Amino acid sequence: MHIGDKILAREQKQHRRRLKVPATAQKDEIIVIKCLAEHVMQTGRRRNPETGELIPRFLIERLECQYNGKVVFYADWFNGVSANPYLRFKLRAVESGTIEIIWIETDGTRTTASAEIEVMGPRVN
Numbered sequence: 001m002h003i004g005d006k007i008l009a010r011e012q013k014q015h016r017r018r019l020k021v022p023a024t025a026q027k028d029e030i031i032v033i034k035c036l037a038e039h040v041m042q043t044g045r046r047r048n049p050e051t052g053e054l055i056p057r058f059l060i061e062r063l064e065c066q067y068n069g070k071v072v073f074y075a076d077w078f079n080g081v082s083a084n085p086y087l088r089f090k091l092r093a094v095e096s097g098t099i100e101i102i103w104i105e106t107d108g109t110r111t112t113a114s115a116e117i118e119v120m121g122p123r124v125n
Contacts, residue, residue: 015039019101019113025093027119033065035101035113036086043079062104063087068097093119 020034037060044057059081065073073089091099100114 015109015111017101017103017111017113019099019115021099021115021117022093023116024118024120027093027095027122029093029119030090031093031117032088033091033099033101034086034088035063036084037063037103037111038084039103039105041079041081041083041085045079057106059106060085060103061106064102064104065089065091066098066100066102067091068095093117095119 016038018034018036022031025031039060040058041060042055042058044054046055047053048055057079059079060077063075063077064071072091075087077085096117096119098114098116100112103111105111
């Protein structure tokens with residue numbers, strides 16, 4: 001295996017995902033969701049340093065956020081998104097349950113991270 005192939009193999013194995021969700025929230029409180037994907041985000045324009053061949057495009061093309069199984073947020077990503085993309089967005093806590101982030105890559109691979117949130121009583125202003 002050439003060094004360029006080793007680099008590509010190592011980069012494509014990066015699938016570590018992180019999701020940060022508050023453990024509790026008041027009903028109707030606006031919460032912040034943070035997620036990070038360790039991913040090389042190959043654009044298809046970089047060349048293998050040994051062979052000069054283009055390294056195939058390998059991106060996270062879509063991110064979805066599901067709240068208790070319902071899609072509440074999604075983003076379609078393109079080659080302008082940096083490696084190891086980080087995303088922060090807000091969501092209204094309406095009921096206890098599961099928040100799941102799904103990352104979908106160029107080859108159709110889906111990786112997920114999920115967290116539970118407990119929503120308590122009415123919001124106090």
